[in-house]
Amino acid sequence: MALAHDKGLSMLMLETGTGPGFDGTHWLYTRSGFLARGLFLDYSDSEWSAFFEIPPTMAQPA
Helix, strand or coil: CHHHHHCCCCCEEEEEECCHHHHHHHHHHHHCCCEEECCCCCCCCCCCEEEEEECHHHCCCC
């Protein structure tokens, strides 16, 4: 996140899986300041994907 901030990126976005096996992953992202968001790029709508975003300037240390 520091590199993204240093490079002047306005937003970091990520896709991850869903279901009980990903609870810790979602917790880590939200604890770090990421917010849930909708689809981006060419991802298809799927119950198996979750999407998050954060402006690099808003990132909190995990």
